[in-house]
Amino acid sequence: MRKLKNSELVRLTPSSYKAAEKTPITLVLDNIRSLNNIGSVFRTADAFLVEEIILCGITAQPPHKDITKTALGATDSVNWRYFEETISALEYLKQHRKIAIEQTENATMLNKFQPKIDEPVALIFGNEVKGVKQKVINACDDVIEIPQFGTKHSLNISVSVGVCLWDIFQKLKLRS
Numbered sequence: 001m002r003k004l005k006n007s008e009l010v011r012l013t014p015s016s017y018k019a020a021e022k023t024p025i026t027l028v029l030d031n032i033r034s035l036n037n038i039g040s041v042f043r044t045a046d047a048f049l050v051e052e053i054i055l056c057g058i059t060a061q062p063p064h065k066d067i068t069k070t071a072l073g074a075t076d077s078v079n080w081r082y083f084e085e086t087i088s089a090l091e092y093l094k095q096h097r098k099i100a101i102e103q104t105e106n107a108t109m110l111n112k113f114q115p116k117i118d119e120p121v122a123l124i125f126g127n128e129v130k131g132v133k134q135k136v137i138n139a140c141d142d143v144i145e146i147p148q149f150g151t152k153h154s155l156n157i158s159v160s161v162g163v164c165l166w167d168i169f170q171k172l173k174l175r176s
Helices: 015-019 035-047 065-072 087-093 133-136 157-175
Strands: 021-029 050-056 080-083 096-099 121-126 142-145
Touching: 021 035, 021 087, 021 157, 035 050, 035 065, 035 157, 050 087, 080 087, 087 121, 087 133, 121 157
Parallel strands: 021 050, 021 121, 050 080, 096 121, 096 142
Antiparallel strands: none
16 A cells, blocks of 8 residues: 555635535533644534534634644634623524533433534534533533543543534534
């Protein structure tokens, strides 16, 4: 096997990305501290043609050199907006099924979650230390937990975004 050169990869240009049909998923970042995590989320969102990223609270906004460094240009392709309060973002997303990614009582395990083809989804990811705020969880329709089997109780937020996007993207694409 030979590693492909970047010039051999068939990739969208930023303008063709903007015009492309998007996956009906919006990401909501609830008070994310790490600029590198934010940049990584942009890059992953670009890979799965996410509709939009909503940045809330203390979550930094582009342009910022540390976000840009990790995003590798995805801040130019992925649509984003900012809300001071995460609850206001959820109100804006009234047509979406709002799902917190968190560990709660009666959470649905990610592998058991089945998205509806005709229903856009908003996935809410929380702060690196405190997770998704309880009042935000209370405003959600569902909670999804990523099954974990080791000694740690959580994944890095950018890893959680990647795991959830891959899983839900596959479920939507296989059923469409």
